[in-house]
Amino acid sequence: xxxxxxxxxxxxxxxxxxxxxxxxxxxxxxxxxxxxxxxxxxxxxxxxxxxxxxxxxxxxxxxxxxxxxxxxxxxxxxxxxxxxxxxxxxxxxxxxxxxxxxxxxxxxxxxxxxxxxxxxxxxxxxxxxxxxxxxxxxxxxxxxxxxxxxxxxxxxxxxxxxxxxxxxxxxxxxxxxxxxxxxxxxxxxxxxxxxxxxxxxxxxxxxxxxxxxxxxxxxxxxxxx
Amino acid sequence: xxxxxxxxxxxxxxxxxxxxxxxxxxxxxxxxxxxxxxxxxxxxxxxxxxxxxxxxxxxxxxxxxxxxxxxxxxxxxxxxxxxxxxxxxxxxxxxxxxxxxxxxxxxxxxxxxxxxxxxxxxxxxxxxxxxxxxxxxxxxxxxxxxxxxxxxxxxxxxxxxxxxxxxxxxxxxxxxxxxxxxxxxxxxxxxxxxxxxxxxxxxxxxxxxxxxxxxxxxxxxxxxx
DNA sequence: TCCGTTCTCGTACGGTGTAAGTTGCTCGTA
DNA sequence: TACGAGCAACTTACACCGTACGAGAACGGA
Numbered sequence: 001x002x003x004x005x006x007x008x009x010x011x012x013x014x015x016x017x018x019x020x021x022x023x024x025x026x027x028x029x030x031x032x033x034x035x036x037x038x039x040x041x042x043x044x045x046x047x048x049x050x051x052x053x054x055x056x057x058x059x060x061x062x063x064x065x066x067x068x069x070x071x072x073x074x075x076x077x078x079x080x081x082x083x084x085x086x087x088x089x090x091x092x093x094x095x096x097x098x099x100x101x102x103x104x105x106x107x108x109x110x111x112x113x114x115x116x117x118x119x120x121x122x123x124x125x126x127x128x129x130x131x132x133x134x135x136x137x138x139x140x141x142x143x144x145x146x147x148x149x150x151x152x153x154x155x156x157x158x159x160x161x162x163x164x165x166x167x168x169x170x171x172x173x174x175x176x177x178x179x180x181x182x183x184x185x186x187x188x189x190x191x192x193x194x195x196x197x198x199x200x201x202x203x204x205x206x207x208x209x210x211x212x213x214x215x216x217x218x219x220x221x222x223x224x225x
Numbered sequence: 226x227x228x229x230x231x232x233x234x235x236x237x238x239x240x241x242x243x244x245x246x247x248x249x250x251x252x253x254x255x256x257x258x259x260x261x262x263x264x265x266x267x268x269x270x271x272x273x274x275x276x277x278x279x280x281x282x283x284x285x286x287x288x289x290x291x292x293x294x295x296x297x298x299x300x301x302x303x304x305x306x307x308x309x310x311x312x313x314x315x316x317x318x319x320x321x322x323x324x325x326x327x328x329x330x331x332x333x334x335x336x337x338x339x340x341x342x343x344x345x346x347x348x349x350x351x352x353x354x355x356x357x358x359x360x361x362x363x364x365x366x367x368x369x370x371x372x373x374x375x376x377x378x379x380x381x382x383x384x385x386x387x388x389x390x391x392x393x394x395x396x397x398x399x400x401x402x403x404x405x406x407x408x409x410x411x412x413x414x415x416x417x418x419x420x421x422x423x424x425x426x427x428x429x430x431x432x433x434x435x436x437x438x439x440x441x442x443x444x445x446x447x448x449x450x
Numbered sequence: 451t452c453c454g455t456t457c458t459c460g461t462a463c464g465g466t467g468t469a470a471g472t473t474g475c476t477c478g479t480a
Numbered sequence: 481t482a483c484g485a486g487c488a489a490c491t492t493a494c495a496c497c498g499t500a501c502g503a504g505a506a507c508g509g510a
Contacts, residue, residue, distance in 0.1 A: 150434030157382030209375030216437025
């Protein structure tokens with residue numbers, strides 16, 4: 001969290017061969033999370049991958065939760081910066097698509113977003129960028145805040161479900177299809193939807209929702225440059 | 226998940242005094258989750274609360290994950306049914322507000338929504354109700370599906386952040402305010418927002434986003450009765 | 451009476467996060 | 481050159497977790 005403390009206090013003085021560092025640990029953690037998922041990451045395994053003893057990590061990181069909070073901020077750096085001079089809705093679409101891509105690349109990331117406060121430098125940089133675009137478009141502080149909240153709420157909710165489906169949906173498919181036939185007469189509208197749903201494009205579903213929010217913002221907010 | 230299997234196979238025959246049952250276990254689990262949160266629930270503690278040995282639970286429930294999946298479906302039953310004869314947007318607003326209330330009552334619920342497939346009877350009943358309203362309003366199957374997806378994605382994303390903030394925001398407030406002063410000159414728009422944000426109503430923020438999605442749906446969908 | 455079924459329980463294993471204390475290295479200084 | 485100071489890694493140990501396995505208790509039907 002407080003990365004600045006590190007840079008502000010190099011703490012001159014002696015020491016054993018460092019070999020380990022917070023950045024190195026976080027990077028390896030992200031790598032392992034990408035490969036084997038959230039449930040497979042333990043301090044012991046992480047230490048093993050780093051060729052260190054488990055407890056050695058605790059010198060650089062106070063707790064596993066803190067480590068995850070640091071890891072959570074990492075993928076935010078993959079966000080493509082907004083182009084200069086585009087309208088707020090174009091910038092918003094770009095950022096939100098970028099967020100979705102991050103989530104699909106790092107499935108663990110979505111779950112962590114809902115479990116920790118996202119106040120890391122990269123996350124805040126993104127929020128700041130989004131807010132800037134909207135303020136520049138003429139929105140008030142409240143309008144900009146609420147608009148970006150609406151956008152990112154939708155995206156996080158959507159990709160949360162999407163990632164979850166990618167992980168569990170395929171595995172439980174047999175059970176799910178059984179369930180659907182059970183529910184068929186009791187929940188006809190649900191059944192009707194599920195019967196067709198496999199053919200639809202998830203990308204278009206995402207774009208539909210995103211467009212809804214964008215259109216809604218445009219309609220709800222007053223003067224837009 | 227397959228509650229029907231239970232009712233379909235009463236399996237006549239002798240047996241020891243039951244004293245325990247899946248429904249009882251799930252109910253107690255929900256109760257403990259409400260009281261102490263997701264991290265505080267263990268099979269051992271749950272068994273203790275039920276006056277049983279830890280392993281006794283495993284006769285009624287195959288695994289802890291399955292138990293959580295059952296618990297996840299439980300709060301969906303608290304949804305207030307949609308009134309007959311209202312327009313789709315009124316029904317949608319009602320259901321989404323109802324969902325938010327569930328999330329605020331059961332903070333653990335939001336996190337589980339993102340971790341398990343929500344195909345329990347109560348969850349499906351809600352989805353079916355939402356879809357019915359929209360189909361009756363003249364939407365096509367795809368339109369109804371995408372609209373309700375957009376709505377619930379927003380709500381889940383929003384309440385996820387809200388619940389997360391309620392849990393962690395207050396605790397880390399000192400650190401967060403420190404951070405904000407650190408970020409002040411680097412992220413002016415973010416800082417500008419945070420300086421005012423405390424005064425705003427979360428309810429209004431939610432309503433703003435919800436209204437965006439509703440308006441967006443109305444604009445994007447063709448014939449609406 | 452005996453058997454089969456249903457349910458509960460005791461034991462044990464491998465795994466987890468991490469508190470506490472120990473060791474050894476490298477340095478600035480004397 | 482010798483020496484404390486401090487940093488960074490390691491070892492040990494504890495409490496707790498989910499749950500595989502198997503034994504045994506209570507019941508209904510034959």
